[in-house]
Amino acid sequence: MSDYSKYFLMKAEDVPAYVCTKLPDFFADDAVLTSEEIGDGNLNYVFRVRDAKSGKTIIVKQAGVELRISKDMHLSTDRGRIEAKILSIQGKLAPGLVPHVYLYDGTMCAITMEDMVGHTMMRTGLLEHHIYPHFAEDISTFMARTLLLSTDIVMDHQEKKELVKSFINPDLCDLTENLVYTEPYNDCAKRNHVFPPNADFVQKEIYGDKALHLEAAKLKFEFMNNAQSLIHGDLHTGSIFINDTHTFVFDPEFAFYGPMGYDIGNILANMFFAWCNGDATIADAAERQRFCGWVLQTIEEILDKFIAKFWALYQERVTDEMAKTEGFLDYYLGTVLADTAGVMGIEMIRRTVGIANVKDITSIEDPVKRARAERIILTLAKTCIMKRSGFRCGRDYRRAIEQAIARFPRQGTEQRAS
Template identity: 70%
Template sequence: MSRFDTYFLMKTEDVEEYVQEKIHFFEDDVKLESKEIGDGNLNYVFRIKDTKSGKSIIVKQAGEALRISKEMKVSTDRGRIEAKILQTQNKYAHGLVPKVYLYDGVMCAIIMEDMIGHTMMRTGLMNHEIYPKFAEHITTFMVNTLLPTTDVVMNHKEKKELVKQFINPDLCEITEDLVYSEPYIDYNHRNNVFPPVADFVQKELYEDKQLHLEVAKLKFDFMNNAQALIHGDLHTGSIFINKEHTFIFDPEFAFYGPIGYDVGNVIANMFFTWCNGYATIENKEKREKFCNWAIDTIEEIVDKFIAKFKVKFRESAADIMAKREGFLDWYLGNILADTAGVAGLESIRRTVGMANVKDITTILDQDKRTMVEKMVITLAKNYIINREKFNTGADYRKAINEVIELYS
C-alpha cells in the first residue's frame, strides 16, 4: 500500500519520494532536491534534481481549484488530456514538445522531460532576448499538429473518436467566460482594469454593441467548430525556448476547436512583447532592434503559417471533396479570419480580463502603460471587427504601424 494510492496535493517534500516510487529515472541512493517552479494559474509544477549529477525531471500535478481563484473548481482530468496530447503532438512534431514518461491517473500527475537549457519565453522576452528561429519553429509546430488532426486528413470516424476523448468542458468553460464574454460584459465582476484606462474600457469595450455582436459570433464558432486538436492556450508562457530550439508545452486546455485559436494567441502575445519593449527599454537603438524584431516575427509567423499550411494540405489532404479546386483557399481563408479575431480576443482579455499578462502589468511608468493598453485595445478591435481583411503578414504590420502612429 502506497500513500500515493489516494489523491492529495503534493508538496516539495512529497515529489522526491513520488518520482522514486513511480519510475526508475534516478539511482536509488541519490540525493535529490525539489522546487516548485510553476507560475501558471492552474497547476503545480516541480523540478526534482540530483544534486550531484545535475540530472532532473519535472512533475506536474493538477489541483482541484485554480491557483488564481480557489472558488473556481476544475476537473483534474485535464492532466490526462495534457499527457495524451503531448504524446500526440510528439508524434506529429517530434522534438518540439517534452517527452512524457508517465501519467498517473490517481495523483493526476505527469512525470515529464525537464526542458534544461531553455527559458520560459515570456521571461526571456521581458528580458528583451531575441529568438531568431521562433517563427520557423512555432509555425512548423502549428501546421504539423493542427492540420493532420482535421477531417481534411484524418479518417472521419477516427477523428470523431478523438473528439470524444478530448472533450474538455471545464477548461473550455473558463475560455468561454474569460476570453469570449467577461472582458466585454463584466457580469462576474472579475475583470482587472487599470484605473487610468477605465473610461476608455467603458466606452470601447463595455458599450460597443457592434463589437459585442462580432465577439458573440466568434464565441459560438469556438464552441461548435471541432476543426482540429488545438493546444488551447498557446502563448509565450506555454513555450520554453533558447536561440536554437523551442519546446511547446502546457496544453491542458486542449480540445477539438478552431485552428485560428492557436495561431491568434501567438500573434497577440508577440504584440505584448512589442509593448513591453517599447515601454521599458531606455536605449533607443536596443529598443528599436527589439521592437522591430517583434513586429517582423508577427509578419513572419503569419506568412510562414500560410505557406507551410498550403504545402502540407496539398501533400496530405485525403478527403475527396477537400481536393476540389478552390477548397484550400476557402478553408484557409476561414482560418485566417478566425486567427485575426482570436488575436483580438486574446489581446483584450489579457489587458482587462481576469488573467492579465505580465508584459503589460510590469510596466512601471503609468503613462506608458496607459498608452500601450489603449494601443492593444484599439488594435484588437480592428482585428475582431475587420478580421476578414487580415490575410497576410503585411496586413498585420500595417494595422500595428497605424496604431503605433495613432498613440505615440
C-alpha cells in the same frame, strides 16, 4: 510514506519520493534529490526534482482542484489526462517540439515529463528583451503540423470523431468561454481587472461598443461549435520554453477539438504584448528598435511561414475527396486566417481588461506608458476583430499594428492618460 493510491495535493518535499516510487530507475540509487515548485501558472503545481550529484532533473506537474488565482473556481483534474495524451500526439505530429512524457498517473493527476534543460520560459526571456531568431520557423512548423494533420482534411473521419470524444474538455472550455469570450466585454461576473487610468477608455471602447460585442459573440460560438482541429487551447509565450536554437511547446491542458485559428491568434497576440513591453521599458532607442523591430518581423514571419507550410502540407496530405476540389484550399485557409485575426483581438482584450492580465503589460511601472500600451492593444484588438476577413498575410498585421501605434504617439501621451 504514501502509496499514492489516493489523490492528495503534493508539496515540494513530497515529490522526490513520488518520483522514486513511480520511476524507480530514473535516478541512481545513491542520488541526492531535492525538489522545488517552479510553476507560475494559474491552474497547476509544477515541481523540478534534481539529483545534486549528477545534475539530472525531471518535472512533475500536478493538477489541483482549485484555481490558484481564485479558490472559488474549481476544475476537473481530468485535464492532466488530456494534457499527457495530447503531448504524446503532438510529439508524433511535430517531433522534437514538445517534451517527452514518462508517465501519467491518473490517481494523483500528475504528469512526469522531460525537463526542458537549457531552455527558458519564453515570456521570461521576452521580458528581458531577448531575441529568438528561430522562433518563427519552429512555431509555424508546430502549428501547421499539429493543426492541419488532426483535421478531417487528412484524418480518417471516424478516427477523428473518436478523438473529438476523447478530448471533450468541458471545464476548461467553460473557463475560456467565460473569461475570454464573455466577461471582458461586460464584466458580468465583476472579476475584470481594469487599469484605473484607462477606465473611461475601456468603458467607451469595450463595454460600450455593441458592434464589437456582436462580433465577439460570433467568435465565441465559432470557438464553441467548430470541432475543426486538435488545438493546444492556451498557446502563449508562457506555454513555450525556448533558447536561441530550439523551441518546446508544452502545457496543453486546455486542448480540445476547436477552431485552429484560436492557437494561431493567441501566439500572435502574446508576441505583440512583448512588443508593447519593449516599447515602454527599453530606454535606449537603438536597443528598443532592435527588439521591437524583431518582434514585428516575427509576427509577420509566423503568419507567412504558417501559410506556406499549411498550403504545402495540405496538398501533400489531403485525403478527403471533396477537400481536393479546386478552390477549396483557398476557401478553407481563408476561414482559418479570419478566425486567427479575430482571436488575436479577443486575446488582446481579455489579457488587458479581464481577470488574467499579462505580465508583459502589468510589469510596466510607468503608469503613463502602461496606459498608452493598453490603448494601443485595445485599438489593435478591435481592428483585428471587426475587420478580421481582411487579414490574409503577415503584412496585413504589420499595417494594422502601425496604424494603432500611430493613434497614440509618444508626445502628449501623459495628457491623454491622465
